[in-house]
Amino acid sequence: MGSIFCVANQKGGVGKTTTTVNLAAGLAKVGKRVLLVDLDPQGNATMGSGVDKRTLETTVYDVLLESATVVEARTHSPQGGYDVVGANRELAGAEVELVQLERRDKRLRTALHAVRADYDFVLVDCPPSLSLLTLNGLAGAHGVVVPMQCEYFALEGLSDLVNTIKQVHANLNPDLLIIGILRVMFDARITLQQQVSEQLKAHFGDKVFDTVIPRNVRLAEAPSYGVPGVVFDPASKGAQAFVEFAREMVERLDRMPARARAA
């Protein structure tokens, strides 16, 4: 039975999609069965996995509105080596439609739990907000992976996310844990980044992943080819860091409470 993880941070452009796509490809590379779920109407994780969002007939929108199951909606990333439930602009409307529906925040949870046996990892790429879509992601997950850039305001934003996670934990999903904080787009030459990184470790301790993802142009180039960076240029520093991160996730999962592991 696979574990379900959300990649979340309410800020845009902090590396959520890059993390989700490359963690998925990294886990596939080390032999894990992976499903990536794109929960952002921008559909960047879908396109970055080599799946054309414009021609998709069934997406996560249909799964949320329960007009399709995950089995019906999933497709395969040929280059990434993992399955994808894609998203496109249609998903932006789901927010409004869901508000009126029952179990509006638990629909993804129900859908994903039905396919857990098919995967070792299910990774959900969240939109840059703490919206009903993100809530669906958090309500259905065992844990949250938080990518962050080591910049001055990053710590401030983190406390909003931590509060939301606490609320979801208390009201919707007692299983939810913060798995870890991933430092991304890191540049060790910048003193401020090192300082924020140290503050992070002082404050969050071993919740901060050991792996650090460097700023690497190959990771930024890969999406335009519809190939995860890990596959696009396996020798690049960014690709190697994400494979290392995939290994760290596997190890961290082994040390997590049983409820988050193969059950």
Ligand code: ADP
């Ligand atoms: P989010 O999903 O949080 O909005 P993205 O993953 O789309 O963030 O990243 C924002 C931008 O930064 C994208 O253009 C992406 O290619 C680039 N980027 C992300 N991570 C890295 C990295 N480690 N090195 C270089 N560019 C990166």
Ligand code: MG
């Ligand atoms: Mg994104």
